Amino acid sequence: MLSIKHLSKSYVRGKPVLTDIDLEVAARGMTAIIGPSGTGKSTLIRCINRLVEPTSGAIEFEGRDLVTLPRAALRQARRRIGMVFQEYNLVERLSVMENLLSGRLGYVSWWRAWRRKFPPQDIARAFELLGVVGLAGFAHQRADSLSGGQRQRVGIARAVMQQPSLLLADEPTSSLDPKTSVEIMQLLTDIARQRAIPVVINMHDVELAKRFADRIVGMAGGRVVFDGPPDQLSDAVLKTIYGGADWLQ
């Protein structure tokens, strides 16, 4: 499905953020990436759809190497990869419906998009998804009038609107309260399972990761230091990921 080979990234020459990452993601299930702040989790996620340009390595997705794709082909590939952001990144001044339909922008010409002439089946699916994420009736509300949890629901719906074959999520619950976080994780897991979309998700909440993920990847210092199912995530492993031991007590 997705296979990352020898991926490295340095923003400043000689100071790599990611070093030689190798990662295979299966066609199903949720892969959670955990690790201390500043260890390159966000950079890794953003390298996959090239919101950040990798320095070296290969990322194979649906049989093509994303790293070497020219711009037009990259846009085609991005349409197949949905993304959910930590701070939702909704277009604040647009309505919920417009935000959802922006997930279809890769498939609709700009001229039609500017005039809001989206295909009727896209609009029908947007309404259906609004119901799925529990926001039926919110279509005409402006995104900036929603609460954090509601915004992230729109964020998820926008990503799913793309009909992606891979979902990336960059700390989607870090700006939410604990209860809403669980609800959002539940929603994301359910939607991904029903539609058989694999998810790669960054998380800083280890308990939440253990609860929802099928597989945990631990990163430290820009390298993968653990890769296995949640029940193998022992205190010893957490110590190698986050360093120190005092915080575990």
Add this chain to the structure above:
Amino acid sequence: MSTASAPPIAFRVNWWHRAGWLALAVYVVYASAQLDVSWDRVVTGLHNTAHFLGRMFPPNFSRWELLVKGLQESLEIAVLASALGIVLALPIGLCSARNLMPAWISWPMRLVIVGARSFHPVIVAIVFVKAVGFGALAGILALTVASIGFIGKLFAEAIEEISLKQVEAVRATGAPFMSVIGFGVLPQVFARFIGFCTYQLDSNLRNSTMVGIVGAGGIGGTLFAAFQRFDYDYVCAILISIIALIMLGEFLATYVRAIFIEGLTFADLFRRRERRLTSARERHLEDD
């Protein structure tokens, strides 16, 4: 043996500041002497002014056809120049935003904006009168240049302040460049853009009454001719009409902003301001 030491100094003297103020004062005195500014001349001038103001009243509206024709032309110049200026300023402003465009596009576009802003509209109008001859076309072109400069600059600055997170999210969907602009960038700056446009329309209306002085059409020409013929009562009629036109323009601009930015309906405009704002807010809540 104790000596009474001086108390510590709380405020240090800055000799550079003192020198600066002194230099300014010296220059003001020098400039007044150079330009022969004296109290006597102000007193004589006040006398003349009183005489001239006396002759302005009552205003003389007998040549109202000429007046209306001039006002109409000014209004047309202002509206056409604003429309043309807005249409041209949109792409120019967008292209000169440094956070969206590579330097080889943004720098030439910034130069265009700087060029458009360098000269006062009257100077530009003189150039266009020489180029395309007397009449409204020169005025339209001059004010279009001014509009491009003003709206283009402010629009570019507004774009440079947008949240790139929203843009990133739209890019991540695989949207083509123009769709990223339409969904990620423009929604963030649209309200401010409307604001800039209405301010520019307001300013064009003011300037369109002036470019006529250099022969670029509008009421300004009539005003200048009346001054030269010492028709002060007619001058007064023209000035009153200009004030009315400007006030009307400002009134309209305020309401255009209200409709686009505060999201009011046309009916709201006829309610009182506080009620208007509450009703807009209530409608927002009803949507929940």
